[in-house]
Amino acid sequence: MKIGILGVGHIGKTLTQRLAAAGHQVKVANSRGPHTIEADVLSTGGRAVTAAEAVEDVDVVVLSIPLNRLPQVVPLIADVPADTVV
Numbered sequence: 001m002k003i004g005i006l007g008v009g010h011i012g013k014t015l016t017q018r019l020a021a022a023g024h025q026v027k028v029a030n031s032r033g034p035h036t037i038e039a040d041v042l043s044t045g046g047r048a049v050t051a052a053e054a055v056e057d058v059d060v061v062v063l064s065i066p067l068n069r070l071p072q073v074v075p076l077i078a079d080v081p082a083d084t085v086v
């Protein structure tokens, strides 16, 4: 599956590593840009992108950000197609 993950903290990092290792196409983003994502997060094939890119053309979006940051990503999620699982 094509999976976009917002948040590369404790949970987002582990999901990125494990889902990419299982053969999924994984894009991952934080709030500071792809250049700030550590190489070990991407060690199994995940790709660092911007938050906008992470939610584009994917089957599933995983939100792994603090609850008080959710309002920041509402505009991105609003543009996700209705058949994408969030």
Ligand SMILES: NC(=O)c1ccc[n+]([C@@H]2O[C@H](COP(=O)([O-])OP(=O)(O)OC[C@H]3O[C@@H](n4cnc5c(N)ncnc54)[C@H](OP(=O)(O)O)[C@@H]3O)[C@@H](O)[C@H]2O)c1
Pocket (backbone or CB within 6 Å): 006, 007, 008, 009, 010, 011, 012, 029, 030, 031, 032, 033, 051, 063, 064, 065, 066, 067, 069, 072, 073
């Ligand atoms: N860790 C746990 O044991 C645990 C248990 C139960 C539930 N949860 C929940 O799971 C979620 C993730 O937890 P966590 O511990 O993995 O969080 P975390 O370690 O605090 O990491 C949060 C991540 O979210 C990113 N982020 C924040 N705002 C963003 C935005 N607007 N766009 C894109 N990325 C953004 C941060 O990137 P920047 O650093 O660049 O801002 C960071 O990579 C939270 O809602 C938490 O409450 C966690």
